Amino acid sequence: MKKKTNEKETKVLNSKRIITETISGISLKAIYVPTDIKSLNYDRDLGFPGEYPFTRAIRETMYRGRLWTMRQFSGFGTSKDTNKRYKFLLAHGETGLSVAFDFPTLYGRDSDEQISAGEVGKCGVAISSLADMETLFDGIPLDKVSTSMTINGPASVVWAFYIAAAENRGIKSHILRGTIQNDILKEYIAQKSWIFPPEPSMRIITDIMEFGAKHVPQWNTISISGYHIREAGSTAVQELAFTLADGFTYVEAGIKAGLDVDVFAPRLSYFFNSHLDFFEEIAKYRAARRIWAREMKNRYKAKKQESLLLRFHTQTAGCTLTAQQPENNIVRTAFQGLAAVLGGTQSLHTNSMDETWALPTEKAVLIALRTQQIIANETGVANVIDPLAGSYFIESLTNEIEKEAYKYFDKINKLGGMVKAIENGFPQREIADAAYRYQKAVEEKRRIVVGVNDFVLDEEKIEIPILKINKSVEQEQHKRLSFLRKKRNNSKVQKSLKAVKHAAQTKENIMYPILDAAKAYATLGEICNAMKEVFGVYKEPPMF
Amino acid sequence: MNKKLRILVAKPGLDGHDRGAKVVARALRDAGFEVIYTGLHQTPEMIVTAAIQEDVNAIGLSILSGAHMTLFPNVLKLLKKQKAFDILLFGGGIIPEEDKKKLYKSGIGKLFGPGTPTSEIVEYLKKFFKTE
Amino acid sequence: MTIIENNKDHANQILHRIYHRTSHAWRIGITGPPGAGKSTLVEKLAIDFVKHNKTVGIVCIDPTSPFSGGAILGDRVRMSSLFLDPKIFIRSMATRGSLGGVARATNEVCDLLDAFHKDIIIIETIGVGQVELDVAGIANTTIVVLVPEAGDSIQTMKAGLMEIGDIFVVNKSDREGADRLMMEIESVLEMKNSLRTPPVLKTVATEGHGIAELYNCIIEHQKYLVSSGDFTKQKREKITSEIVELVDSKIRSNLWKNQKINTYLTQLVNKIIKGQQTPYNASEKLIKIWKTAGGK
Numbered sequence: 001m002k003k004k005t006n007e008k009e010t011k012v013l014n015s016k017r018i019i020t021e022t023i024s025g026i027s028l029k030a031i032y033v034p035t036d037i038k039s040l041n042y043d044r045d046l047g048f049p050g051e052y053p054f055t056r057a058i059r060e061t062m063y064r065g066r067l068w069t070m071r072q073f074s075g076f077g078t079s080k081d082t083n084k085r086y087k088f089l090l091a092h093g094e095t096g097l098s099v100a101f102d103f104p105t106l107y108g109r110d111s112d113e114q115i116s117a118g119e120v121g122k123c124g125v126a127i128s129s130l131a132d133m134e135t136l137f138d139g140i141p142l143d144k145v146s147t148s149m150t151i152n153g154p155a156s157v158v159w160a161f162y163i164a165a166a167e168n169r170g171i172k173s174h175i176l177r178g179t180i181q182n183d184i185l186k187e188y189i190a191q192k193s194w195i196f197p198p199e200p201s202m203r204i205i206t207d208i209m210e211f212g213a214k215h216v217p218q219w220n221t222i223s224i225s226g227y228h229i230r231e232a233g234s235t236a237v238q239e240l241a242f243t244l245a246d247g248f249t250y251v252e253a254g255i256k257a258g259l260d261v262d263v264f265a266p267r268l269s270y271f272f273n274s275h276l277d278f279f280e281e282i283a284k285y286r287a288a289r290r291i292w293a294r295e296m297k298n299r300y301k302a303k304k305q306e307s308l309l310l311r312f313h314t315q316t317a318g319c320t321l322t323a324q325q326p327e328n329n330i331v332r333t334a335f336q337g338l339a340a341v342l343g344g345t346q347s348l349h350t351n352s353m354d355e356t357w358a359l360p361t362e363k364a365v366l367i368a369l370r371t372q373q374i375i376a377n378e379t380g381v382a383n384v385i386d387p388l389a390g391s392y393f394i395e396s397l398t399n400e401i402e403k404e405a406y407k408y409f410d411k412i413n414k415l416g417g418m419v420k421a422i423e424n425g426f427p428q429r430e431i432a433d434a435a436y437r438y439q440k441a442v443e444e445k446r447r448i449v450v451g452v453n454d455f456v457l458d459e460e461k462i463e464i465p466i467l468k469i470n471k472s473v474e475q476e477q478h479k480r481l482s483f484l485r486k487k488r489n490n491s492k493v494q495k496s497l498k499a500v501k502h503a504a505q506t507k508e509n510i511m512y513p514i515l516d517a518a519k520a521y522a523t524l525g526e527i528c529n530a531m532k533e534v535f536g537v538y539k540e541p542p543m544f
Numbered sequence: 545m546n547k548k549l550r551i552l553v554a555k556p557g558l559d560g561h562d563r564g565a566k567v568v569a570r571a572l573r574d575a576g577f578e579v580i581y582t583g584l585h586q587t588p589e590m591i592v593t594a595a596i597q598e599d600v601n602a603i604g605l606s607i608l609s610g611a612h613m614t615l616f617p618n619v620l621k622l623l624k625k626q627k628a629f630d631i632l633l634f635g636g637g638i639i640p641e642e643d644k645k646k647l648y649k650s651g652i653g654k655l656f657g658p659g660t661p662t663s664e665i666v667e668y669l670k671k672f673f674k675t676e
Numbered sequence: 677m678t679i680i681e682n683n684k685d686h687a688n689q690i691l692h693r694i695y696h697r698t699s700h701a702w703r704i705g706i707t708g709p710p711g712a713g714k715s716t717l718v719e720k721l722a723i724d725f726v727k728h729n730k731t732v733g734i735v736c737i738d739p740t741s742p743f744s745g746g747a748i749l750g751d752r753v754r755m756s757s758l759f760l761d762p763k764i765f766i767r768s769m770a771t772r773g774s775l776g777g778v779a780r781a782t783n784e785v786c787d788l789l790d791a792f793h794k795d796i797i798i799i800e801t802i803g804v805g806q807v808e809l810d811v812a813g814i815a816n817t818t819i820v821v822l823v824p825e826a827g828d829s830i831q832t833m834k835a836g837l838m839e840i841g842d843i844f845v846v847n848k849s850d851r852e853g854a855d856r857l858m859m860e861i862e863s864v865l866e867m868k869n870s871l872r873t874p875p876v877l878k879t880v881a882t883e884g885h886g887i888a889e890l891y892n893c894i895i896e897h898q899k900y901l902v903s904s905g906d907f908t909k910q911k912r913e914k915i916t917s918e919i920v921e922l923v924d925s926k927i928r929s930n931l932w933k934n935q936k937i938n939t940y941l942t943q944l945v946n947k948i949i950k951g952q953q954t955p956y957n958a959s960e961k962l963i964k965i966w967k968t969a970g971g972k
Binding site: 547 | 677678683744746748756
Binding site: 115191233324449 | 562563587609638657661662
């Protein structure tokens with residue numbers, strides 16, 4: 001096959017646009033040809049949908065049988081406020097729930113603690129007790145919906161609230177479906193909402209995995225996340241490598257704790273970002289599936305097919321949204337959502353256009369939901385499985401990203417594994433460097449952000465409605481909590497907290513006493529403090 | 545001799561999103577400032593105590609959690625209480641326009657939103673403290 | 677402290693006035709390679725001193741970027757639990773061009789902390805380059821902190837490090853290789869011919885293990901210095917070098933400010949380029965001119 005003449009290439013080089021790499025720094029050629037993938041072997045490298053190595057798809061029918069779950073991450077104010085928003089979204093066609101908690105809750109603090117002042121209900125819903133959880137899902141059939149909860153440090157407690165809320169309605173834990181994020185490693189790397197140090201956190205996670213396997217078998221006990229790593233500034237390769245490395249660490253922890261890999265692995269799920277470089281993202285998802293399947297089979301000797309499947313939720317990239325000309329964010333989100341679908345995501349959240357200003361208004365979140373519905377019903381992309389397979393470019397890029405990811409795996413192994421790497425600050429440093437490089441590229445206009453460093457409007461007026469959180473939320477929570485503390489059986493609460501402390505000090509599964517404490521209406525802060533007394537609190541080595 | 549501008553960069557409250565604060569700290573360093581980074585989860589007391597011990601010229605707060613109408617005023621109040629009138633309080637994050645206006649009225653310096661180039665922050669500080 | 681860091685002349689007046697109030701504080705220098713956990717150790721040590729009813733001043737030093745002249749002073753971050761303790765004062769300093777691991781003004785900043793009644797002053801340095809020597813000149817007790825990281829051995833450590841430590845600490849001693857490292861250090865120290873063999877301790881700073889022992893070693897070293905007369909010797913050396921440095925720096929600045937000298941310098945450089953002189957006879961010439969100008 002003859003190569004095109006150099007004339008055309010020179011013309012491209014002389015023009016102002018010089019494109020040599022993806023947003024993550026992977027080299028790009030002008031054009032990809034059959035020789036770029038000449039060593040590709042269909043059965044070995046791609047496989048059919050639902051067949052090892054699952055590069056094309058984890059299920060045989062994919063969206064042809066069932067669309068991805070449309071799951072919009074939401075929460076703000078009190079549980080009553082958020083309950084209303086959930087009902088709104090469900091009525092408009094959302095197919096799964098996703099809970100956003102406020103900062104105090106994320107850190108295991110009650111709404112009335114001093115450190116929570118000013119933060120209650122501001123960027124998520126305030127949940128301080130089982131009572132709040134019950135209000136949150138009032139009128140929502142917990143036996144019919146699946147709920148994802150973005151909670152990490154205090155995941156054990158918040159999950160206990162959910163399970164207890166369901167039980168109080170006569171719904172057995174065996175039929176509950178959902179996910180808790182519970183990915184403490186990425187907290188240390190990126191999201192920073194940790195409570196306890198790494199070792200006890202890992203122990204809690206293995207307790208959760210064991211409890212889940214026995215009592216809540218349809219629940220995903222970890223959502224191993226790359227989203228936040230990407231939001232903190234990493235490249236696509238770093239997102240992939242660090243997330244999978246975290247995943248392998250959890251697998252090893254589970255095996256070390258004596259659990260059978262085929263029992264807990266099927267309930268591990270992933271959470272990726274969908275960023276701007278369209279094809280790079282699609283290649284990333286495909287590489288992810290292939291790497292996971294291969295490592296689970298060969299390194300961890302998983303035997304069940306379910307253990308080899310990388311199931312993931314995707315959120316479109318918040319960090320790419322602009323405060324300037326926010327309506328443009330609708331377009332960015334649409335492209336990012338499309339990339340996730342072409343990449344085979346099981347579940348998707350699309351951001352709202354106003355999220356660089358505040359939490360989404362009803363109008364904005366509706367547009368975001370409609371974006372998914374248009375992709376699903378109007379574009380036709382969901383009608384064929386893995387439609388981009390075989391593209392010289394896509395297969396080449398998938399291979400390239402996989403190769404780069406393995407380079408990171410080697411580095412991490414040399415450092416003694418992910419936990420050691422985190423203690424050394426390795427992933428944190430890589431991310432901070434990548435974030436700084438990106439910022440420099442934007443400031444030097446080597447990377448264009450429409451509306452920010454080019455195509456700017458001189459006198460901008462924001463014409464979209466902005467959500468305001470009522471000041472009374474904090475006071476309301478204070479009232480609810482003092483009412484709760486009076487009404488409940490306080491000696492029962494004290495007893496249950498002692499049991500939590502005791503379990504923390506021994507090898508007992510800590511979920512059982514936590515569940516009891518939850519049912520006794522102990523608050524989030526009280527239960528977490530009991531654990532803090534034994535486990536201590538984590539302090540980070542900050543990296544620049 | 546070496547007269548340097550010292551800036552304290554802090555993340556008050558529970559917000560753990562420090563990508564911006566770190567990028568700004570680095571940019572300030574590259575522009576010749578001495579940056580004292582206090583880390584996450586700082587209370588207003590911790591921030592002001594550090595600012596005074598370090599005798600900084602300015603404090604930069606990064607707040608993305610919506611708690612700015614509590615945290616900025618608290619820090620300002622403490623600075624006044626400690627008679628540290630010459631320390632500039634500025635910052636950035638997710639702050640709606642009308643809140644910005646209220647904060648400016650109370651004596652807070654410039655607030656930089658998403659998309660601000662770091663060079664703008666550097667220019668602002670250099671101009672404010674009148675150095676080249 | 678800012679005045680001291682920024683303005684030499686005015687600073688000297690302040691330092692002169694407070695001098696009689698200095699040399700009550702015990703200065704502890706903490707040095708070692710990056711990643712050794714020095715900041716955590718400093719934090720735990722400071723808490724221990726406060727428990728023993730002492731007030732503590734902490735000076736943390738980080739490198740100034742040679743390109744931009746700026747710095748990120750990130751040691752304070754690791755001590756956030758100390759921020760609100762009224763008995764503890766923390767100051768971060770950038771090296772500002774100083775080639776060692778301490779800033780030019782570190783000694784004077786310590787004097788200030790001393791004059792303001794801090795019982796203990798802990799100086800944490802960045803631990804690279806010829807650092808170690810600098811901090812030893814300021815501290816009464818110098819602690820060298822090492823960690824058993826893979827591949828590190830004493831052979832790769834700079835010779836100076838082993839010379840200046842009054843106390844050696846193997847931090848992160850719960851890691852593999854801690855015992856081996858400890859033995860290596862001990863054997864090197866034994867080979868030195870000195871009246872006092874520095875003790876070697878194991879700590880896990882993050883857990884607080886070994887801190888009480890370290891505290892005791894410091895007290896023990898303090899007693900030793902005073903009783904052996906070494907403390908007085910140290911003091912004399914310090915004062916001498918302080919005077920020498922002050923005079924040195926004054927003379928230098930006067931010399932190079934002199935217009936005549938500067939003009940001659942340019943001329944001489946031109947002559948050297950033309951091959952008519954060498955730097956050696958040129959410098960002799962300059963010194964002669966300086967002397968005849970009354971050395972002003």
